[in-house]
Amino acid sequence: MQVFVTFSMMSVIWVLWGYSLAFSEGPYNDYVGGLSLAFLSGITGDSISGTIPEFVFVTFQLTFFALTPALIVGAFAERIKFSSLLVFLAAWGTLVYAPICHMVWGGGIISQMGAVDFAGGTVVHINAGIAALVAALMVGKRIGYGKEAMPPHSLTLTMVGASLLWVGWFGFNGGSQLEATGLAALAFVNTMLATAAATLSWIAFEWILKSKP
DSSP: OHHHHHHHHHHHHIIIIIHHHHHSOOTTTTTOOOSTTGGGTTOOTTOEETTEEHHHHHHHHHHHHHHHHHHHHTTSTTSSOHHHHHHHHHHHIIIIIHHHHHHHHSSOHHHHTTOOOSSSIIIIIIHHHHHHHHHHHHHOOOTTTTTSOOOOSOHHHHHHHHHHHHHHHHHHHHHTTSSOSHHHHHHHHHHHHHHHHHHHHHHHHHHHHHSOO
16 A cells, blocks of 8 residues: 555656656756746657657656655555655655756756766665665664564565566666667666576575575
8 A cells, every 4th residue: 555655646746846856957957957847837749858759758757756665665664654654755755856866867966977877776776775774764673573473475476576576677777778779678688687697696595594495
């Protein structure tokens, strides 16, 4: 429920003001955009971003914005009031994600330094990881942690989720090039091999440390 509802909320926020803060120009353009594209103002079916329709780009970027909170939620699942979660993530998306996105992908200061973020290593993963760490420290340890067994609720659903994520990465990583080029194909190959190698590495460590893969 936390992930499903926050995904929906963040999608709406992205259209209302998130996209504008991330990808328009503003008075503090090194750090954050303005509100000239709020409510997707001025974007039409003929608008182009790079080599694709801007509405496609808006939606592609929306998926990053809406899914990133799911990475944060896992750090304090079941340990935070639902209304507080919504307020926290709405504020985080506006005050943290959108400016970082602008700095990296929207022509801001990190982009000007020559940094390249292919599919969200900085904008999504480092950004969400720090937010999750701080939130977990603030909430504190789960009751019973380290004393009670806490296996996954359903290994079957865990496998389904991992499979969906693996397939979804091809869209994120390959799509970041915004065109079907050799570089996009390289991202496909890297995604395939990195995930496969990570799976084998994880299995190997479990086999060594716990005697069972």
